[in-house]
Amino acid sequence: MEASAGNHDRQATLQITGMTCAACANRIEKGLSKIDGVTSANVNLALEQASVTYDPAKVDAARLEAAINKLGYGTVKETAEFRLEGMTCAACANRIEKGLGKLPGVTNASVNFALETARVEYLPGEVSISDMQQKVSQLGYKAIEKREERPEDDRRAHEIRRQKRKFLVSAILSFPLLWSMVGHFSFTSWIYTPDIFMNPWFQLILATPVQFYIGQPFYTGAYKALRNGSANMDVLVALGTSAAYFYSLYLTIDWYLQGGNVHHGPSLYYETSAVLITLVVMGKWFESLAKGRTSEAIKSLMGLKAKTALVVRGGQELALPVEEVIVGDIVLVRPGDKVPVDGEVLEGESSVDESMLTGESLPVEKKPGATVIGATINKNGMLRIRATKVGKETALAQIIKVVEEAQGSKAPIQRVADVISGIFVPIVVGIAAVTFLAWFFFAAPGNFAAALENAIAVLVIACPCALGLATPTSIMAGSGRAAELGILFKGGEHLELTHKIDTIVLDKTGTVTHGKPKLTDVAAEGDETEFLRLVGAAEKNSEHPLAEAIVAGIRERNVELPEAQSFEAIPGFGIKAEVEGRRLLVGTRRLLATYGVEAAHAYDAMSRLEEAGKRLCWSRSTAVMPVWWR
Numbered sequence: 121m122e123a124s125a126g127n128h129d130r131q132a133t134l135q136i137t138g139m140t141c142a143a144c145a146n147r148i149e150k151g152l153s154k155i156d157g158v159t160s161a162n163v164n165l166a167l168e169q170a171s172v173t174y175d176p177a178k179v180d181a182a183r184l185e186a187a188i189n190k191l192g193y194g195t196v197k198e199t200a201e202f203r204l205e206g207m208t209c210a211a212c213a214n215r216i217e218k219g220l221g222k223l224p225g226v227t228n229a230s231v232n233f234a235l236e237t238a239r240v241e242y243l244p245g246e247v248s249i250s251d252m253q254q255k256v257s258q259l260g261y262k263a264i265e266k267r268e269e270r271p272e273d274d275r276r277a278h279e280i281r282r283q284k285r286k287f288l289v290s291a292i293l294s295f296p297l298l299w300s301m302v303g304h305f306s307f308t309s310w311i312y313t314p315d316i317f318m319n320p321w322f323q324l325i326l327a328t329p330v331q332f333y334i335g336q337p338f339y340t341g342a343y344k345a346l347r348n349g350s351a352n353m354d355v356l357v358a359l360g361t362s363a364a365y366f367y368s369l370y371l372t373i374d375w376y377l378q379g380g381n382v383h384h385g386p387s388l389y390y391e392t393s394a395v396l397i398t399l400v401v402m403g404k405w406f407e408s409l410a411k412g413r414t415s416e417a418i419k420s421l422m423g424l425k426a427k428t429a430l431v432v433r434g435g436q437e438l439a440l441p442v443e444e445v446i447v448g449d450i451v452l453v454r455p456g457d458k459v460p461v462d463g464e465v466l467e468g469e470s471s472v473d474e475s476m477l478t479g480e481s482l483p484v485e486k487k488p489g490a491t492v493i494g495a496t497i498n499k500n501g502m503l504r505i506r507a508t509k510v511g512k513e514t515a516l517a518q519i520i521k522v523v524e525e526a527q528g529s530k531a532p533i534q535r536v537a538d539v540i541s542g543i544f545v546p547i548v549v550g551i552a553a554v555t556f557l558a559w560f561f562f563a564a565p566g567n568f569a570a571a572l573e574n575a576i577a578v579l580v581i582a583c584p585c586a587l588g589l590a591t592p593t594s595i596m597a598g599s600g601r602a603a604e605l606g607i608l609f610k611g612g613e614h615l616e617l618t619h620k621i622d623t624i625v626l627d628k629t630g631t632v633t634h635g636k637p638k639l640t641d642v643a644a645e646g647d648e649t650e651f652l653r654l655v656g657a658a659e660k661n662s663e664h665p666l667a668e669a670i671v672a673g674i675r676e677r678n679v680e681l682p683e684a685q686s687f688e689a690i691p692g693f694g695i696k697a698e699v700e701g702r703r704l705l706v707g708t709r710r711l712l713a714t715y716g717v718e719a720a721h722a723y724d725a726m727s728r729l730e731e732a733g734k735r736l737c738w739s740r741s742t743a744v745m746p747v748w749w750r
Contacts (some may be wrong), residue, residue, distance in 0.1 A: 154177055197242065202238040202253070205261060223251060223255055289334065294394040296317050296323075338354045355545055371387075372388065421520050430451060468634070469486065477516075654702060659705070666705075
């Protein structure tokens with residue numbers, strides 16, 4: 121249906137899912153038209169779109185979306201991720217989050233101060249990426265869409281170097297000021313203090329670049345916060361250090377006008393502002409280091425991915441970046457290579473190490489029809505697979521996504537911290553003002569310097585930066601370290617609730633083993649040492665984890681291993697080898713059965729060890745000689 125639109129009406133285009141016929145389109149159209157504030161609604165079944173004209177004073181895009189969902193259909197939302205620049209505390213993150221959330225078409229906005237990122241869910245027909253970036257810019261910050269940014273490692277390293285450089289410059293300039301302050305104490309009278317350090321002009325020269333060059337970001341942040349009707353930790357730092365600096369400047373000028381003498385200079389507070397800025401900058405440096413470390417889990421997971429894939433296209437084998445592989449491509453995976461994408465085996469047999477995903481130490485045998493997972497390692501045979509999932513759809517990409525979302529999610533305690541940090545600054549400023557008045561009128565009547573010094577202490581010590589940073593940093597560090605150990609948390613709230621766990625249920629024995637097999641028992645017919653020499657010589661040419669365990673166990677028994685004259689790996693079965701003129705078979709019962717070797721007389725011992733949870737490896741040269749390992 122169509123209706124006239126007023127001068128202030130807005131139009132939204134919503135992508136609809138779940139429609140199957142014209143009746144669905146009509147139902148949605150009628151449902152939207154009944155909403156107060158909607159002047160027209162038109163649903164196109166072919167395009168699966170709804171074009172809605174509405175009065176933003178009466179209804180918003182979120183309500184339109186809710187109405188469609190209530191009718192039993194869905195709306196397509198897109199997600200944009202931004203890297204944010206210019207934030208200094210949790211209050212900044214809250215302000216950006218609220219600003220983005222107020223944009224028409226934005227259904228959810230989440231800003232993570234620790235990661236310096238924003239994740240926005242929006243209706244693409246209602247708001248654009250540029251609209252979001254413009255809004256963030258209006259708030260005094262900068263938003264860069266993730267795909268536009270420099271490599272994360274370079275950006276983090278650059279930020280760490282920048283903060284370190286600022287700290288070193290600030291510390292060098294502040295050190296003489298700190299020295300002059302220490303020299304005032306009676307118990308440090310033995311410390312030599314050069315006269316130049318006590319000169320007010322010299323102190324002014326040192327303190328000024330610290331205050332206005334190193335401290336410039338605090339003034340900028342405070343201005344942006346106040347301009348938008350809020351306050352953050354920058355306001356506290358700027359207020360406290362400026363009070364100390366400008367009061368000292370006043371005393372310096374007054375001292376000069378009275379014909380100042382360096383030996384009888386006034387009590388100045390340049391060191392208060394300079395040292396405080398130095399300490400805060402040092403905290404920023406440590407913060408940058410912490411942020412860099414907490415991303416290591418995701419980096420290590422991303423490092424598991426294969427970089428290239430051998431793809432068969434047009435009858436030719438092409439080495440392509442893994443990002444260029446598409447669903448349906450035929451991919452060749454050679455022995456020792458990583459599987460580049462999730463897929464299905466078409467030809468070939470091999471064993472694949474899936475421990476990065478499942479935690480199981482033993483390779484899994486793969487035959488035509490089996491599925492393989494990207495980033496797992498093909499051990500011995502050649503595989504020809506069809507790509508079924510690529511890019512963001514692969515299992516590894518989904519794991520990375522879970523880790524990223526967990527690191528960026530807000531635990532319940534963090535939401536409380538965000539609320540407190542948002543109202544904390546005005547309260548602290550008020551307490552500082554009360555402190556000044558209490559000292560000036562009661563504690564030290566008429567002593568302006570003492571009252572100012574205590575008010576400054578309240579301002580700078582109470583900076584709430586740690587309040588908003590501690591929780592998200594803890595979540596990042598905890599979920600990141602857990603991911604490195606193979607434990608994934610789907611959100612911060614789950615991590616927070618782990619202290620209530622009293623029972624852990626595991627779905628496989630491989631989860632609680634050492635992660636690799638170990639030779640535990642040997643049952644040989646005849647000379648055991650001779651048997652181990654032959655088996656070890658054959659197995660040391662194999663890359664299979666079971667072979668590595670057998671060879672390691674034999675060497676622990678101090679058995680010298682000769683060289684094999686020939687070696688052949690049989691995927692899924694074992695190996696054939698020739699050692700010192702004797703032909704050996706080492707592997708499964710199926711391998712021995714294939715070559716007509718009878719081993720029935722060893723079945724009793726085999727059953728006993730299998731019941732103990734151990735697996736068997738059989739070997740034969742002139743007689744049947746089984747080897748058991750865990």
